[in-house]
């Protein structure tokens with residue numbers, strides 16, 4: 001049997017990926033990919049998951065089978081991708097566009113996916129879009145780079161090794177904390193024997209976890225193990241937190257505190273949040289809105305707020321375009337700005353849920369460098385979730401969730417290297 005012309009297309013955050021996908025799916029590929037003409041393709045991507053979620057929100061159904069026929073919105077991000085892949089393969093397409101297919105998948109499933117696509121590759125053409133060089137499928141032997149809207153270097157494009165910038169290009173120190181009410185002394189978060197289930201399905205079992213001021217944690221676990229659910233128990237959105245032994249910032253959860261009192265002490269970012277800022281937001285207003293946790297700015301910013309925002313833009317080297325709109329930035333720049341927005345108030349606790357998902361190697365290295373800078377130059381405790389091993393991003397402690405029939409249990413791993421976290425601001 002002839003070997004199919006599986007192709008990898010390297011992209012960066014300036015590549016016009018959506019337009020190329022449309023051309024391929026409409027059967028009008030560029031000359032280099034002429035072999036796709038007249039063939040039926042399917043798209044396996046985060047964007048496809050997002051549009052199915054939108055469809056479900058509007059019409060009540062996303063049009064694909066899910067485990068136990070559940071709404072897509074109630075599945076974890078990895079579970080949604082698995083359901084989508086199963087659905088697409090059931091339609092036996094001639095070719096599958098796999099756009100950053102490993103994103104959001106846990107390490108075991110990444111390996112399973114690779115084996116599955118490798119088997120499939122005998123009869124189905126695979127076009128892999130990849131922004132992380134390490135993700136390349138080994139059964140692919142022709143390559144190109146998507147420079148804007150142009151395919152370059154086909155069929156033997158060789159990417160340069162991505163430069164890793166552990167310190168990042170950020171000059172100067174982290175802008176200071178604005179005035180705010182001091183946090184009570186003691187642990188920021190204390191979970192004791194916490195359980196969580198949805199419709200009788202246990203998710204978390206007897207979880208005990210303490211986050212102290214200034215801690216640097218990674219929250220780790222396979223898809224569906226309960227990481228995002230655990231975060232929602234902290235950041236105020238999950239009614240299942242009430243009646244449990246959960247203390248936040250010195251107060252028992254459910255003892256009359258408002259969601260805003262909790263949110264004031266927490267900075268939060270997950271890539272899906274970026275979609276909420278599609279309007280016309282200038283960069284300084286984006287940052288200032290992080291002080292009030294609003295989408296958009298409904299007050300006239302004070303001079304102090306403006307100068308704080310400018311200090312952050314200078315740090316991120318985005319000050320030249322301060323009047324530019326958030327939507328005009330590259331995805332990598334948007335991600336840096338969103339992380340800075342979550343940090344601008346120097347919250348007691350910063351939660352970053354898969355902050356590098358979907359980024360190219362260079363942008364991911366910048367985001368990692370920014371997170372490290374926040375960790376070393378502030379008193380903020382940081383918790384991040386990532387399915388990728390990011391060079392330079394090593395937490396001092398890891399809470400690892402281990403799924404079981406009665407829900408996930410948590411194991412704490414201490415990882416601290418002497419002097420790794422230097423304090424410049426001091427207690």
Ligand SMILES: Nc1ncnc2c1ncn2[C@@H]1O[C@H](COP(=O)(O)OP(=O)(O)OP(=O)(O)O)[C@@H](O)[C@H]1O
Pocket residue numbers: 074075076077078079104198199203221222223224225226227228229230
């Ligand atoms: N509203 C809900 N209703 C029913 N089940 C839910 C709901 N929200 C989450 N779940 C289930 O709880 C489990 C944990 O989901 P969660 O999103 O916390 O996992 P996760 O560890 O963050 O996964 P991933 O790595 O895929 O993002 C999953 O099996 C999910 O399907």
